[in-house]
Amino acid sequence: MTKRLFAALALGAAIASAAMLPQPTAAQTYKPEYKVSTVLGAPFPWGVSAQRWADLVRERSQGRINMKVYPGAQLVGGDQTKEFTAMRQGVIDMAVGSTINWSPQVPQLNLFALPFLMPDHAAIDAITGGDAGRQLFDIIGSKDVVPLAWGENGFRELSNSKRDVRTPADLKGLKIRVVGSPLFNETFTALGANPTQMSWADAQPALSTGAVDGQExxxxxxxxxxxxxxxxxxxTLWGYVADPLIFAVSKPVWDTFSAEDQKLLRETALEAGTYSKHLARTGITETDPATLKAIEALGVTVIRLTPAEQKAFQDATRTVYDKWKARIGAPLVDAAEKAVAARK
Structure with missing residues (x-):
């Protein structure tokens, strides 16, 4: 064997061996920017926590993964109910989305809009952290979207420009802006109000002109x-439904990340989700009433319902609850009710 042939064979063996070794993630195979959809941006807790996620990922990936938050549902022309479909198709890379806005495509997410299912924050945590929460993530995961973490927008409270609301009768005839969900429409109809569905972008001008009287x-x-x-x-503080958020990635996009970067995305989403819960829950409790006091200082009348007053609203919406329990799936709702009853 000549020296030249021996050298060629040795070189070929070295190249083959190198090809068999694990290769580092090639940063250039990733997109220059990953688009993250939200409905609300900063200074809303929703947008702040989405930005926290993006910042954590950029920092811990040392700039290899760059995420940019696009608020106002601008990636879907302002129609927040189209966000989930766009993510399934890979049009949107990632999202911090509301269970309400995704419920048209994932009907089981209407669970969180069942009136008066969750009496407190511990109830939300019991559902999302228990069997019902795992079932919902499995359902979402079957639809080409990878859910990573739960966050929170908060309990949805009622405000209006006309009068104090303490009873269902006080809602009669009030035009209330609601999100584009049949369940919300039916709930307010059962209470005697006149629900008007519109996007959040349209809601504030409508409130300003008096086209609608109130919102939740x-x-x-x-x-x-x-x-x-x-x-x-x-x-009116009535805590009739809560609004969990979900940090998620489009499945086609998720599959382009290495296992190591998938772990990074999940861990940072969990951190940002915890942060969103902190923001949503700060200043609104009996032991930490700073936000409520600030609202009252603005000349706003804050109504705190007694248990008996809240039960009147619950009774008035019971037929809606029962109807939608069947639609959502009784076993899933049963799991959520069991978690609420067993919460600490």
Whole structure:
């Protein structure tokens, strides 16, 4: 064997051996930017926590994975109910989405909109952290979307420009802006109100002009949007439904990441989700009433329902609850009810 042939064979063996070794993730195979859809941006807790996720990923990937938050559902032309479908198709890379907005495509997510299912934050955690939460993530995962973590927008409280609301009768005839969900429409109809479905982008001008009388949203949204300046001077704390958020990635996009980077995305989503819960729950409890006191200082009347007053609303919406329990799936709702009953 000549020296030249021996050298060639040795070189070929070295190349083959190198090809068999694990190769590092090639940063250039990743997109320059991953688009993250949200409905609300900063200073709303929703947008702040989405940005926290993006910042954590950029920092821990040392700039290899760059995520940019696009608020206002602008990636789907402002129609927040189309966000989930766009993510399934890979049009949107990632999202921090509301269970309400995704419920048209994932009917089981209507679980969180069942009136008065969750009496407190511990109930939300019991559902999302238990069997019902795992079932929902499995369902979402079967639809080409990879759910990574739960977050929170908060309990949705009621405000209006006309009068204090303490009983279902007080809602009679009030035009209330609601999200584009049949369940929300039926709930407010059962209470005697006149629900009007519109996007959040259209809601604030409608409140300002008096086209609608009121709205329902978490207190963090009420404060950040300065709803007291558009006539929303009557605020009722009734905690009728909560609005969990889901940090998720389009399955076609998820599959392009290495296992190591998938782990990074999941871990940072969990951190950002915990942060969103902290933001949504700060200042609104009996032991930490700072946000509520600030709202009252703006000249807003804050109504705190007694248990008996809240039960009147619950009784008035019971037929809606029972109807939608069957639609969502009784076993799933039973699992959620069991978790709530067993919460600490």
């Amino acid at each position: 949203n978490p207190l963090a949204v009420y404060v950040a949007a300065k709803l007291n300046t558009v006539g929303q001077k009557h605020l």
